Amino acid sequence: MNFFKNLLLSFFLSLSFTSIAEDGPLELVQKTADDVLSVLKSDQSLQEDKEKIYQLAEEKILPNFDLDRISMLVLGKAWRKINEDQQQKFKTEFKTMLLRTYAVALGKYKDQEIDFKPLRMEPTDNKATVKSQIIQDGAQPISVDYTLAKKDNAWKVFDIVIEGVSLVTNYRSQFASEIKNNGIDSLISKLVEKNNKGD
Numbered sequence: 001m002n003f004f005k006n007l008l009l010s011f012f013l014s015l016s017f018t019s020i021a022e023d024g025p026l027e028l029v030q031k032t033a034d035d036v037l038s039v040l041k042s043d044q045s046l047q048e049d050k051e052k053i054y055q056l057a058e059e060k061i062l063p064n065f066d067l068d069r070i071s072m073l074v075l076g077k078a079w080r081k082i083n084e085d086q087q088q089k090f091k092t093e094f095k096t097m098l099l100r101t102y103a104v105a106l107g108k109y110k111d112q113e114i115d116f117k118p119l120r121m122e123p124t125d126n127k128a129t130v131k132s133q134i135i136q137d138g139a140q141p142i143s144v145d146y147t148l149a150k151k152d153n154a155w156k157v158f159d160i161v162i163e164g165v166s167l168v169t170n171y172r173s174q175f176a177s178e179i180k181n182n183g184i185d186s187l188i189s190k191l192v193e194k195n196n197k198g199d
Contacts, residue, residue, distance in 0.1 A: 024119065024121075024128070024155075025119060025121075025128040025130050025146070025148045025155050026116060026118075026119035026128075026130050028155055029116065029130045029132070029146060030116055032060075032064075033114050033116075035060075036060065037109075039056065039060075040106070040109050041111075047106070047107045047108075047109065048107075050103065050107075053103040053104075053106050053107050054099065054100075054103045056103075056106060057099050057102040057103045057106060058099055061102055062095065062098065062099060062102075064156060064157060065098075065156060065157050065158070066149065066151055066156035066157065066158045067091060067094075067095055068091070069149075069151075069156075069158045070094075070158055070159070070167075070168065071087070071090060071091045071094055073158065073159070073168045073172065074094070074168055074171040074172045074175055075090065075172070075175060075179075075184075076172055076176060078175075078176070078179050078184060082184050086184050086185070086188065089188050090184070090187070090188055090191070093188055093191035093192055093195060094191060096191075096195045097191055097194060097195055100195065112134050112135060112136050113134070113135040114132055114133070114134060114135070115132060115133045115134075115135055115141070116130065116131070116132045117130075117131040117132060117133075119131075126149055126150045127147070127148065127149045127150075128147075128148050128149075128155075129145050129146065129147050129148075130145070130146040130148065131143070131144075131145050132144050132145075132146070142162065142163055143162070143163055143164075144160065144161070144162050145160070145161040145162075146159075146160055147159040147160070147161070175187055178190065
């Protein structure tokens, strides 16, 4: 879990997606990477101000996730077994947890560079994987793959694979264990507790 959280920084460096239907996934990621890095470099106080970081993450990052799809994927079979109220509560707390995690990662940006790989997809494809590497001084590059799908004629992220570790698979494993042992309400309560503790 700590391994995955630490690597999430790589992912945030290029996720401030503004959904532009005429852009393909690669062009979209590249444009928005420049946007995020520009904001971080131009406002030095941002990384020291939690409220500003939260605002940046909420306004620039989360709207470009397919949170409904991610929620269903991370809960797996359990999603179909819980009621609508439980689904909504889980989505709310899961979103808050992601927001806080992303904000912390953004606050750790230290001038890393991003190298994007050529995109392989057909014009009619509705899913795509954008591959990249985070280049760091004095350290091995970190591979980051973004999995996107078209939703309402706009590209949305529904998974990220960092050094072979999938966000969806990682959380699904954690959540499945808690649900099996204690039930969905216990998982939601633990997310609430975690979120209330802040950073």
